[in-house]
Amino acid sequence: MSEPTATEPVNTGQIKQLLDQHKTKMKMALRVCAHCSLCAQSCFLFNTREQDPIYMPSHKFINSIGRLYKKKGNVDRQALEEISEIAWKRCVLCTRCYCPLGIDIPEMITLARTICRSQNVVNDFSAE
Ligand code: SF4
Numbered sequence: 392m393s394e395p396t397a398t399e400p401v402n403t404g405q406i407k408q409l410l411d412q413h414k415t416k417m418k419m420a421l422r423v424c425a426h427c428s429l430c431a432q433s434c435f436l437f438n439t440r441e442q443d444p445i446y447m448p449s450h451k452f453i454n455s456i457g458r459l460y461k462k463k464g465n466v467d468r469q470a471l472e473e474i475s476e477i478a479w480k481r482c483v484l485c486t487r488c489y490c491p492l493g494i495d496i497p498e499m500i501t502l503a504r505t506i507c508r509s510q511n512v513v514n515d516f517s518a519e
């Protein structure tokens with residue numbers, strides 16, 4: 392099977408379906424996040440990347456699954472590639488991040504991965 396090109400359309404209907412399946416929980420999490428940054432203290436990637444804000448757990452979920460909900464699934468392949476960069480390269484789903492409000496950050500990143508994967512956008516570590 393040939394690799395999809397950057398301009399190849401994505402199936403936004405399928406993306407919307409996946410977003411809808413998890414809408415209640417995900418939208419609640421996105422809404423209640425207080426942007427307090429407490430979760431960042433427990434993310435080893437944030438701490439080992441000189442506390443670069445792009446590694447903050449909240450930054451990661453807002454710009455991956457949050458972006459997908461904000462756009463209501465109307466994204467192109469380029470956007471999915473940017474999201475996959477976050478979902479694979481900036482989070483290893485170690486589940487160590489602690490949120491006092493009970494937001495399940497790995498679950499949110501996992502859904503972002505699932506949606507990228509559904510459109511055959513998967514981070515290719517072998518290309519590095
Ligand atoms: S600790 Fe929870 S409420 Fe605070 S920024 Fe992180 S996810 Fe949001």
Ligand code: SF4
Pocket residue numbers: 433434435436437447448451481482483484485486487488496497
């Ligand atoms: S699951 Fe992701 S965001 Fe949470 S601590 Fe691990 S690497 Fe950081």
